Amino acid sequence: MTKSVLITGASRGLGAALARQFAARGYKLALTARRSADLDALRQELLDQAAEVCIEALDVTNFDAVTAVIQDCARQLGGLDIVIANAGVAISAPSGKGHFEHMRNTIDVNLTGAIATSEAALELFRQQGRGQLVGITSVAALRGMRGHGAYSASKAGFSKYLEAVRCETFNEPIVVTELAPGYIDTDLNRAMDSRPFLVSAEKGTKIMADLIERQVGFRYVPPWPWTLVAQVLKLLPISILRKM
Numbered sequence: 450m451t452k453s454v455l456i457t458g459a460s461r462g463l464g465a466a467l468a469r470q471f472a473a474r475g476y477k478l479a480l481t482a483r484r485s486a487d488l489d490a491l492r493q494e495l496l497d498q499a500a501e502v503c504i505e506a507l508d509v510t511n512f513d514a515v516t517a518v519i520q521d522c523a524r525q526l527g528g529l530d531i532v533i534a535n536a537g538v539a540i541s542a543p544s545g546k547g548h549f550e551h552m553r554n555t556i557d558v559n560l561t562g563a564i565a566t567s568e569a570a571l572e573l574f575r576q577q578g579r580g581q582l583v584g585i586t587s588v589a590a591l592r593g594m595r596g597h598g599a600y601s602a603s604k605a606g607f608s609k610y611l612e613a614v615r616c617e618t619f620n621e622p623i624v625v626t627e628l629a630p631g632y633i634d635t636d637l638n639r640a641m642d643s644r645p646f647l648v649s650a651e652k653g654t655k656i657m658a659d660l661i662e663r664q665v666g667f668r669y670v671p672p673w674p675w676t677l678v679a680q681v682l683k684l685l686p687i688s689i690l691r692k693m
């Protein structure tokens with residue numbers, strides 16, 4: 450049976466590249482983001498490959514709208530097998546320098562918006578009796594990264610939420626997958642001075658789509674070298690971490 454996947458933040462970056470990956474694999478797609486024109490262009494591009502493509506404008510900080518959009522996409526596609534909570538922002542915001550609004554928006558999108566998406570997905574999966582929730586976190590969840598305190602906090606928070614969901618759904622036909630990318634080439638990180646072990650969006654999202662299809666619990670992306678680097682990152686003293 451043709452599988453279906455809903456992606457938040459699908460207008461560009463990893464979300465759009467993931468849509469291309471799943472379209473090439475013949476999935477039905479539900480693509481959401483704020484920029485409808487970009488979604489519409491992506492839909493036109495993918496119509497030949499994907500089994501079906503529906504698009505819906507969705508700002509994940511409009512928490513009340515999230516459930517309605519996910520239910521509506523499920524109705525259009527005859528259910529959803531996979532929901533990917535991908536929408537995210539990463540704005541450099543050093544602490545104590547007047548960036549509170551940026552920080553609050555980061556938490557609203559990356560943590561509260563991602564939880565709103567996950568809650569709506571889980572409700573749907575329990576109605577359907579199946580489903581896979583995929584959360585996109587980050588290696589930045591491991592430590593508080595200089596200039597990105599709210600970003601690290603949002604990703605660490607979402608990661609812990611996903612772990613709790615995995616405990617709660619242990620005996621249910623629901624899979625919970627967390628993917629924690631390192632540096633994948635998108636607008637999100639193009640302005641950064643350093644992007645170690647950078648991979649292209651095409652390569653990064655091929656790895657992500659493969660991991661999602663294998664229904665893994667947790668992986669860094671790409672797994673090599675980040676699985677090893679993460680162990681080192683966890684142990685770094687502040688005197689070194691502060692220079693990264």
Ligand SMILES: NC(=O)c1ccc[n+]([C@@H]2O[C@H](COP(=O)([O-])OP(=O)(O)OC[C@H]3O[C@@H](n4cnc5c(N)ncnc54)[C@H](OP(=O)(O)O)[C@@H]3O)[C@@H](O)[C@H]2O)c1
Nearest residue numbers: 458460461462463482483484508509536537632633635637
């Ligand atoms: N690229 C990396 O190396 C990397 C590393 C670690 C983690 N990640 C995570 O991967 C995810 C995707 O990042 P990316 O690199 O693809 O970033 P990106 O190129 O900046 O794209 C971000 C996407 O999120 C959407 N978005 C932003 N705010 C939104 C909101 N309020 N409601 C709904 N959608 C919203 C944007 O669409 P609209 O503007 O149209 O709404 C866009 O489609 C994020 O969660 C990010 O933290 C990325």
